[in-house]
Amino acid sequence: MEKIVILTGAGVSAESGLGTFRDEGGLWSQHRIEDVATPEGFARDPALVHGFYNARRAQAAQATPNAAHDALARLQRIFPGEVIVITQNVDGLHEAAGSQAVMHMHGILSGALCSNCDHRWPAPLEMHVAEPCPACHAPTARPDIVWFGEMPYGMDDIYDHLSHATLFAAIGTSGQVYPAAAFVHEAIAAGAKTVELNLEPSAVVSNFDETHFGPASDIVPAWVERLLRAP
Structure with a gap:
């Protein structure tokens, strides 16, 4: 079964008025x-x-969810495989858009x-x-x-999901905060295809097979539509 693991960062919520x-x-x-x-x-x-x-x-x-949050919730609902959403964000907008079982590695407000x-x-x-x-x-x-110097939540489960991923996507992340910046390496080791969706290239952009740049509310819905249309 196909398994998509998605990491989201502050760039996903920026268009909902939440600053980075x-x-x-x-x-x-x-x-x-x-x-x-x-x-x-x-x-x-x-x-x-x-x-x-x-x-x-x-x-x-x-704040209210934007089109990127909505698209990821739709992907979770419709995609025939498994879709795991891991977020560095603490705002709860993924849940507000309808995403289920979101993994809040940095806690929640x-x-x-x-x-x-x-x-x-x-x-x-x-x-x-x-x-x-x-x-x-x-x-x-x-x-x-989770403050700087503290261990993010759910790391064992996160690494387990990454080890079984067939597709890993990093959305709206800077690639400068670890351990999340190294998730792409874990996915590559598992044989997953990797894609970055971001306003501008992250610090680890060279590790991704595919890249899409622009506002999250534009590029994430378009990417989700392509995934859902794929045979």
């Missing part, structure tokens, strides 16, 4: 990564970190995590310092986000 690390004037441009996206930053100033993610959570709650007992629960729109865990009641709630 590199966007000028966005949330990320107002803070140092070390201050808002590391365990050390959270330990130093949890109020700053909660404020940053509260703003991201509010922004994501207002709508989740809260207890750093004391690892309990997870739906995050309120605003989280606060010393918010108690509903399971152990410790005042150690944090966003359920």
Whole structure:
């Protein structure tokens, strides 16, 4: 059976109004990564970190899926083989478009995590310092986000999917963040065909058999249509 494994990054959600690390004037441009996206930053100033993610959570709650999200959900519904969606994004727009069982390797804004007992629960729109865990009641709630220096979620399952892929697609990714940037090598080792769909070439573009460049809302639906028409 054909198995498509898709990795998506910030470029998929950019047209839904959610900025990337590199966007000028966005949330990320107002803070140092070390201050808002590391365990050390959270330990130093949890109020700053909660404020940053509260703003991201509010922004994501207002966003709607674009044509790229819709096309990938349609591919999952219609493709006769298996379609696995792995995302570096934390916004939940793949699910909003109808994708199923999305693998959030970097966590999700709508989740809260207890750093004391690892309990997870739906995050309120605003989280606060010393918010108690509903399971152990410790005042150690944090966003359920994988920060720099932490291990991404579901890596064993991700590598297993890559090892059985017949087609691997990287969509809207920079190719600069590991381990995701190395997924194409895992797919190649498994004998998969590889394709990059991006606004511009990624740092690992030379590893792909096929490339398509342009806005995700244009190139992803077109690619999905070609796949679904293929004999």
